[in-house]
Amino acid sequence: MSTFGYISSIALFCYAFMVLVFSGVKKNKLVNSFLMILAAMIAWTGGSFLMRIQMWPNYILWYHVSIAGLMMLPYSYFRFVSLYIGKENKKLDRIYLVMLAAVTLINIPQGALLRWPNIVEKGNSVQFVYDAIDWKVIILFGAAGIVVLHMFYLMISAVLKNKGQLKQIQWIFAG
Numbered sequence: 358m359s360t361f362g363y364i365s366s367i368a369l370f371c372y373a374f375m376v377l378v379f380s381g382v383k384k385n386k387l388v389n390s391f392l393m394i395l396a397a398m399i400a401w402t403g404g405s406f407l408m409r410i411q412m413w414p415n416y417i418l419w420y421h422v423s424i425a426g427l428m429m430l431p432y433s434y435f436r437f438v439s440l441y442i443g444k445e446n447k448k449l450d451r452i453y454l455v456m457l458a459a460v461t462l463i464n465i466p467q468g469a470l471l472r473w474p475n476i477v478e479k480g481n482s483v484q485f486v487y488d489a490i491d492w493k494v495i496i497l498f499g500a501a502g503i504v505v506l507h508m509f510y511l512m513i514s515a516v517l518k519n520k521g522q523l524k525q526i527q528w529i530f531a532g
Contacts, residue, residue, distance in 0.1 A: 365406035372398045386445075390437040397433045400426025409485070411476075416485075420473040421465050428461045428497070431504035438508050438529060442515040442522070453504050460500045470497040 376395050382388050404423030408416045432453050439445050464470040470493045474485035512530055516523045 362406060362409040365402045365409065368402040369399060369406055372402065387437070387440050390433065390440050393433040394430070394437055397426045397429040401430065402426070409483075411483070416476065417473045424464065424471065425461050428457045428501060431501045431508070432457050435504050435508040435511075438511055441529065442511060442526070444511055444515070449507075453507075456500050457504065460497050464497060470494055 372395050376392065376399070379388060379392055379395070401423050404419045404421070404426055408419035408423060412419060432450075435453060436450060439450070460470060468489070472487075472489040474487045477484045477486050509530075512526050516526055
């Protein structure tokens, strides 16, 4: 297993441990949104790990699981931040969820926006080479970028309205 495999497996273990810890906490919208972040992280790192070890049925499935987790991260962070600062917008939540799910689903059949990597064997090691990246990847990551920029806007506007909130938000902002 390569360094990337070790990093993914350690991260996966940490996220799973955090899910266990937060599973025992009394549930509310904020805790559930944090668990959603952890679920997206588990899908991203777990998919990456299983792709790298070429787990059954094939690495392409695990690539798509990883991309789905990666694309759900901006949504889950946006949801967490909007709940944390008290600016929940259910209509916008749904729009962002549908937008990110749509670009993820569009990508699945043929890798239309970001194609899965090719496997290249070099001696005893296996490398994943992404050689089919073109301008269409902007659609995939542009959709995620819109959600991230809106999340930063919400955090900055919350701090500008209430300077005391900076101490509460600074760690989320740094993360």
